[in-house]
Amino acid sequence: MRKILYFVAALVVMAGIASMSSCKKDKAEVAKVNQDSIDNLALTDSLATIRAEKDTLAALMMEVSDGMNQILDMQNQMSVENLNSDSPDKKIQLRNNILAIQQGIVEQKQRVAQLEKRLKQSTNYSDAMKKQIASLKQQLDHQESIINSLTAQLQAAHVTIKNLNTKVDSLNTENAHVTSAYNSASARAQEETQRANNLVNEMNVCYYVVGSKKELKRQKIIETGFLKKTRVMEGDFTQSYFTKADKRTLNRIALHSKKAEIMSRHPSGSYVIEDEGGQKVLKITNPSRFWELSNYLVVKIK
Incomplete structure (x- = not known):
């Protein structure tokens, strides 16, 4: 009877050991699955960040390209002949366009600087991205240089036009004096003619x-x-x-x-x-x- 009891106890102990071993194994597998999920989420976030940064770069490059096209169109409009012949309203419009492009260049430079700062702090700053950032900076500097040149041309044209307006005003003033003198002389001549006519009539x-x-x-x-x-x-x-x-x-x-x-x-x-x-x-x-x-x-x- 005592042997039977020992045998049953042994079976119970073995079952408990087996159960504990199985529990430990399940916990390890769960822990591994959780870690894999975390790793997958981290990888997904990293890929999303990379795509977002690439999209930002692409959008910036598109904006800079469009800005360059606008500047080239403006260069064609601001020839010497056009500046001398364009109306004041046209020159005001050109000035406003230049100011808008200047503001756009400043904003784009700020965005490129912020993006570059984020990329340098991450592990996603590849050589290709570095080249794209450098290209954007170079294009924006070139655009800024052209805009400064166009601004100088417009100011020079404004000075020329202002000088021409001054000359026109001076000529108008001189013409007014001449006209006044002519009118006075004409009035005197008419008076003399009238006096002569009156004298002839009296005679x-x-x-x-x-x-x-x-x-x-x-x-x-x-x-x-x-x-x-x-x-x-x-x-x-x-x-x-x-x-x-x-x-x-x-x-x-x-x-x-x-x-x-x-x-x-x-x-x-x-x-x-x-x-x-x-x-x-x-x-x-x-x-x-x-x-x-x-x-x-x-x-x-x-």
């Missing part, structure tokens, strides 16, 4: 009156008496009774009478008195001679 003013003997005596234009020679306008005659006219245009006076006699002094041969429809008409045939002795014409009618 060609003439006066005539047509009236009966009674009317003419009443206006003191003629003076007569018994056995006394008729005198014309030797006293204080009535000036307003005369009609004012122009010697150059007065060549015909309708007398509205069947009989007429000129009382004032006018050379014979410089006029005629004719009948028209039973009425007398005075026609001045030679105005310069007719008015050379007197500017007043007195005609007595019956």
Whole structure:
């Protein structure tokens, strides 16, 4: 009986040992699986980081390439001929484009510096990446150099244009002075012409009156008496009774009478008195001679 008990106890101990051995083995396998998972996750993160950095590099290279194309287009626009012929609005647009590209270059340089710093701190900084970073830096430096040159050209063009504007302003001022002087001289000439015209008009003013003997005596234009020679306008005659006219245009006076006699002094041969429809008409045939002795014409009618 005692032998049986020993045998059973031995079996129990052996089973326990086997169970403990199996548990230890399972724990080791679990630990190994966990470590493999951690390693896989770390590898995945590393690959993701590498891809992200490569994508960042590629994007930067694309941006720098696009920026270079913009600069080349701007170089073509900023030829000497275009700068001299372009409007002020066009030059302002060019200046704004240059400022935008300058700001873009600064930002791209900052991003390249940050990326380079991250790469140097990691184990993913391969020779290929180093070359790409160096190429980006070189391209950005080259772009910055071109932009500085374009800025200098634009400033030089602005100075030239400013100088031209100054000359134009000076010419405009001088022209204004000349125009003012011309206008003053023209005004003076017009005044002189007007005075001359007025003088000529005054020299060609003439006066005539047509009236009966009674009317003419009443206006003191003629003076007569018994056995006394008729005198014309030797006293204080009535000036307003005369009609004012122009010697150059007065060549015909309708007398509205069947009989007429000129009382004032006018050379014979410089006029005629004719009948028209039973009425007398005075026609001045030679105005310069007719008015050379007197500017007043007195005609007595019956």
